[in-house]
Amino acid sequence: MVSFTDSERRAFARDGFLVREDLLSTEAVDDARAAVVDAMDADPDDPQALIGAGYEVALEGVDEAPLTALADALFPAAEALVGQGVLEPPGPGMQVALEFPDADTADPVHGPKRAEGHLDGYAAFDENPEVTTFQLGAAVYFDDVGPRGGGFTVWPGSHRAAAAYFADHALESVGGKPNNSQLPATGEEPGEWDYDRRLHDQWDPYEISGPAGTVVLWHGLLTHTAGINTGERVRMAGIERFAREDVEDVRRDAAANLFEYWPAMAGVPFVEGSEPIVSKR
Numbered sequence: 001m002v003s004f005t006d007s008e009r010r011a012f013a014r015d016g017f018l019v020r021e022d023l024l025s026t027e028a029v030d031d032a033r034a035a036v037v038d039a040m041d042a043d044p045d046d047p048q049a050l051i052g053a054g055y056e057v058a059l060e061g062v063d064e065a066p067l068t069a070l071a072d073a074l075f076p077a078a079e080a081l082v083g084q085g086v087l088e089p090p091g092p093g094m095q096v097a098l099e100f101p102d103a104d105t106a107d108p109v110h111g112p113k114r115a116e117g118h119l120d121g122y123a124a125f126d127e128n129p130e131v132t133t134f135q136l137g138a139a140v141y142f143d144d145v146g147p148r149g150g151g152f153t154v155w156p157g158s159h160r161a162a163a164a165y166f167a168d169h170a171l172e173s174v175g176g177k178p179n180n181s182q183l184p185a186t187g188e189e190p191g192e193w194d195y196d197r198r199l200h201d202q203w204d205p206y207e208i209s210g211p212a213g214t215v216v217l218w219h220g221l222l223t224h225t226a227g228i229n230t231g232e233r234v235r236m237a238g239i240e241r242f243a244r245e246d247v248e249d250v251r252r253d254a255a256a257n258l259f260e261y262w263p264a265m266a267g268v269p270f271v272e273g274s275e276p277i278v279s280k281r
Contacts, residue, residue, distance in 0.1 A: 002077040009268045012081065013259065016159035016222040019208055020215045023077050024070060024140065029213045031066035033142040036096055036236050038063065044143075047232035052103030055226060057095075064093035071240045074138050074215065078242040081217060082135050083263030088245045094140075095239040099150030099226040110230060115153050115207075117200035117223035119162065119174065120241065122181035131171040133251040134243035135262065137224075139216040142236035145209050150235030152216045153207045153227040155200060159258060160270070161186055162221035165193065166255035183223060199223060221255065 002023065004012075012018050039062040042049040071090035078087055104110050121132040139152045165174075165183055168191070174181055185197035194202075200223055207227045208216050218224060220241070229235055244250060250261050259265040 002080045004080055006268075009081075009265060012217070012219070013265065013268045013270050015154075015156040017154050017156070017216060017218040018081075019210065020077070020217065021210060021213060023215045024073055024213050026213060028066065028069055028073060029140070029142060032070050032140070032238060033212065033236060035063040035066045036098075036142055039096075040098070040234075042100075042234070044234055044236075047101070050232070050234050051101045051105050053100035053234070055100065056098040059096040059098055062093070062096050067094040067096070067238055068092050070094060070140060070238060074140070074240055075242070077215070077217065078136050078138065079264075081262075081264055082242065082244075083265075086244050086261070086263060087135070087242050088247075090240055090242070097226060097237050097239055099229050099235040099237075101150075101229045101231055101234070105230050105232065113228050113230075115200070115205050115225050115228060116182070116198075117153070117155050117158070117205065117225045118181045119183065119221065119223060120181075121171075121220075122175045125172075125175035125181070126177060129172060129175060131175060131251070133171070133247060133255065134220045134241040135247075135254070136242045137218045137220060137222075138240045138242070139218070140238040140240075141210055141212055141214040142238065143233065144211050145214070145235050146231060147207065147209050148228055149209060149231040149233065150229030151207045151209045151227045152237065153205050153225050154216075154218060155203045155223040156206050158183070158199060158203060158223040159219040159221040161199060162223070163256055163258045164191065166221075166252075171252060171255055200225075219258065221258065
């Protein structure tokens, strides 16, 4: 049975994410990795074939069975954090995201690099201006991910800024160009916003590295991105998003009230300070 300590819940409320290395079996992760490798065009063990290949947001042709097994295995953790009986069970498969090494990885001197965060739910917003919301996201590493290896990167605490922003702004206000699903920077006073800057340029990001099987659980309003990859391996990750069964009815109110619809987080306080928590096997 999956559980979260009071300290983990406080950390999630504060930072908007948790890292667990003990939620999935090695065999299940290995099966998922094998399915991803079978669907890749490039040889994952050939650095020259990987460098500069960019970012593949949703690899196609992957056998769904091992991915479905992982999503099903994550569902108890999602329920333990959000609440029992309120989430829609996962469907078949998972999104598979590949972050290849940067094109200048092998150069003597790297060019300038910075991570640009975003909120999920705004895919193709310019063509179809609808927002897809969810409560909890989960990213699973199918292979070891070292520092600067393309690890899932978050802006700790940015979910709180998002809730404050959406208390006075529509969800659609950050969709499409020029906002590109990015929050504006916070102003000097609470409730003020600097629309000429972006929050991801103002706040410090936190890159998450870890062994195969690492799971990053993040709040659906947390600014995040695939990290900078200056290594020689592709970062393989599976992404699953868990939404309430009644998400269509509560999406706008939930955007301004971080844990109003998370029964398992009832009464958990926001606590400042401390380092992000990683629960290991």
